[in-house]
Amino acid sequence: MSLRQFLKELGCIAGGTALLAATPWLKSCTPEKLSEAAAGGGVARIGLIGTGSRGQYHIHNLLKVPFARIVALCDDYPVNLEAAAALVPDAKRYTDYRRLLEDPEVDGVIIATPLGLHAQMTLDSLSAGKHTFCEKAMALTMDECKAVYDAYRQSDRALYYCMQRMYDPKYVKAFQMIGSGLIGDVVGMRCHWFRNADWRRPVPSPELERRINWRLYRESSAGLMTELASHQLEVCTIVTGKMPTQVAGFGDIVYWKDGREVYDSVSLTYRFEDGRNITYESLISNKFNGMEEQILGKLGTMDLSKGVYYFEEDDTTYGVRRLLDQLKTGVFAAVPTAGPSWRPELRESHVPHAVMEKSTGWVSGESMIGASNDGSLDIVEAFCQSCLTGEQAENVVEEAYCATILCLMGNLAMDEKRVVTLPDAYKIPYMKF
Amino acid sequence: MSGSPSHAFYPDRALFHGVVPHVMGTKLEALLLGAPERESLSLWERWCAEAQRLDAMLDRFDASSEVSRLNAASDSGEILPSRELLAMIRVCEDFRVRTRGLFDITRGTCGEGLQIGAGGSVSLNGGSLDFGGFAKGYFLQECKRMLAEAGIGTAYVDFGGSSILALGHHPFGESWRIRVTHPFSGRVLQDVDLVDQSLSTSGNRPSYRDHIVDPRTGRTVSALRIVTVLTADPLEAEILSTAAMIAEGEELAFLKKNFELSEINRFDV
CATH class of the missing domain: 3.40.50.720 (NAD(P)-binding Rossmann-like Domain)
Known part of the structure; x- marks a missing residue:
């Protein structure tokens, strides 16, 4: 759509x-x-x-x-x-x-x-x-x-x-659903973006290396943070309406030791003044976890990149709910039992619910150029x-500003291995804390 | 999900659906068919009140429950339960004897059980009472009785997904069909067709083991197994599903023989 x-x-x-x-x-x-x-x-x-x-x-x-x-x-x-x-x-x-x-x-x-x-x-x-x-x-x-x-x-x-x-409909709708209280109070955020590729482009002549592979060098790039994390941190500031003020983390060149200057592995925690955190990770030598932006609510979890959400307590898998659907639609079929009695803490797998009824296209996060839809x-x-x-x-502009500042704060925290606090000089009236 | 009961009525199907998200440590959900909304709602409200009353009476983790108060007093000798609780204890004692101790509401007595005095006093032999394997079945027994009184012959009551009372049959089938699946793979172990019957399932899941205790030894049952018991009496189904989880060797055959009106299936997975 x-x-x-x-x-x-x-x-x-x-x-x-x-x-x-x-x-x-x-x-x-x-x-x-x-x-x-x-x-x-x-x-x-x-x-x-x-x-x-x-x-x-x-x-x-x-x-x-x-x-x-x-x-x-x-x-x-x-x-x-x-x-x-x-x-x-x-x-x-x-x-x-x-x-x-x-x-x-x-x-x-x-x-x-x-x-x-x-x-x-x-x-x-x-x-x-x-x-x-x-x-x-x-x-x-x-x-x-x-x-x-x-x-x-x-x-x-x-x-x-x-x-x-x-401007992505499935994100827009998810923002609206979160804003309307679907997953309850937002209590935390987990974002990651994993790829398994060197992030390089072929260079026809050595003198073009820094121009073509500009993403790998500090003079022209802030690495994974600005190229990938900026999108995901922006999601977090939009759903909370707030700006984290502190960040700590580590970054290293773990695998692609090919002369690049930017980290190929980053792991950070951003902290809001109310105590909530964003946990952020990005790695480009393992893609198992893919790309996710999980907004953790008291009542459920929204995974915006996949366009699905999950409830903490979900009765859609149990027999009576299925029976109810059968009775409404005139269908007879077996319904499952729970084995041992269902208890709130027993949930082993959550049932995904689609944010959009109609597919908007799945974005894997592997493309370096851009995905459709x-x-x-x-x-x-x-x-x-x-x-x-x-x-x-x-x-x-304000959201782009906030996201970029957060990325650059993250790089500073990793470079200097310290907790970085948002300097007053970079605060703008749009920011709420 | 909130903790308060909710319900809905679908007039075109004469279908009532009620949910209590959390009572007796789990969820109670019911479908009543063929009765006017007012009658279904009236029955449902009585069920909700009854479930909460029994919870308040039997919950050993609730310090104010009668069971907790009796457990707290058990060290001082004999305890005096209410008439209703004493009746429950007598039923449980009967099942303890008939299951050769596989079912026992006492904990910490190493199979000694309890003694009931002539005046209705009870001695717990230093142990405590645990109605965990009893309460849901007892409640479903009450439901069955009240359904009969209300003249409602088609109903499906699900208590925690593991204890089911199914009266009449699915309007579009000849039974209420329930599927039992493998806890790891999801493979179908059994499809059970219920008509005017109860089904109790018990089992260990990969993430939820060691929740059933062998009363004779105090040790937990760690085997990955699923038990289903199909019978007319919801309480007997409930009790036998726990007993069959604990049974070892010839004990399972003994249970099947001694409760021949119940269909006991055990899947060691």
Whole structure:
């Protein structure tokens, strides 16, 4: 199910508007507003900076947006620029992003470059009066994050970060379900992202190593935290509405000792002021546990990445509940017994309940580029609409800021092997503690 | 899930569904068919009250229960139970004798059991009372009696998933069919068809062992096994399922022979 379809259905149910209030960033991309954008005849003219794999992924998505047109491409790596140009032959080509920003034919800019370039390019893009969409995370340092946030506050341009979970229907619905009390009070969070791959890309020539494998080097990357954890920590701040203030953890290069500088294994605990914790792990030499974001509630657990939830006490497996279903539907079949008497502490396996009745696609977390149906198309579409209307999606920048700060705090904690407390200098009014 | 009872009525099927999420350490759930809502609800409310009354009376972990008070006083010699509790003790003693001590509500007497005096006083021989293997069956016996009084002939009462009273039959089948599965693999061990009968199951799960104590030795039964007992009397089913879990060697054959109206099945898994 697309986000548009989901929001359309939401608009048709009682209380749908109230549910939308729990995810206010979606108010700028309701089906009505998107239809207006398409019917108005306006076209969002998009310039793309960074035409590597993620940039090309955005091109494929942009080509599906009826009111968007890619008018400019920029990359200083000719191979990628050519590949992108093959997808959009009519777009102008630039090798210096500043020249693209000077192009008056460009309404909005999408930045899909290495993390170390995000801050400066975003600042320049806003200064150039462009609506701006940047890949996550926000920036390589906390100072850069603050500079971008401050510039955004001063700007009248729309700014988006590609935190696609905020636009993925199964996450959106899960946020709403958690907000409505389905799993009770949130008492803790467990997130992890495991892969078994070296995170490398083939390098045609040795001098390109640091440019192509930018994720592996500190000058351009903050490693697993910004590339993977940022999405998952953002989920935690959204469902709690709060910002952790402390973090401790360990990070090491455990397996991929190939000259990389960023950790291939991280394990951290984030602590909220009310005592709740986020337990976070990521490892790229074992994928058994996959990717999960578990929100632990007093009454149940929501696993957002899988789009399922479980109740602590669940009567759906027992005989009478099955019998009841049989009697309602005119079916006769055997029903199971419990063996020994059922006791609350005996539960061995929980029954998953789907967040969405209709599948939205399973995201394994193994892709380094992006999965289908993960909200990336929807957030790009929302951005294109903002290019036409100037409407800023609520909370998107703030959540990206919070998530990135948390990632960078985590790296600091691991680098210095100490408990890191959120410095006052990086607190923003949006944060609740 | 809240701890308070709840119910629903489906008029097109004349189907009443009631749930007590937590009573006597487990869950009570029932389906009553064919009776008007008011009659079903009235019966259900009496059941809820009865289950809670028995829980308050028999729970040995509740310091205010009659059983706890008697257990606390047992060291001082003879205890004097209420008339109702004494009647229960007499029933249990009868089953203890008939099962050759495999079923015994006393703990810590090493099979000595208890003595009932002429005036209704009881001596526990230094042990204590535990109605864990009795209470659900006793309650289901009460349910069966009240169903008969109310003229409701089709009902399915599930107490903790392990003690079931099934009257009449499934409206779309000729029985109430219950499936017993292997605790590890989920493989089907047995399908049991119940018509006006009770089924009690007892067993050890991988994660829940050692909860049944052999009263003669004080040792827990650790064997991975499942027992099912099918019989007309819910209390007899309840008692025999525990006894058959404990039985070793010839004792199982003895039980089957001595309670020939009950169908006892044991699966050593």
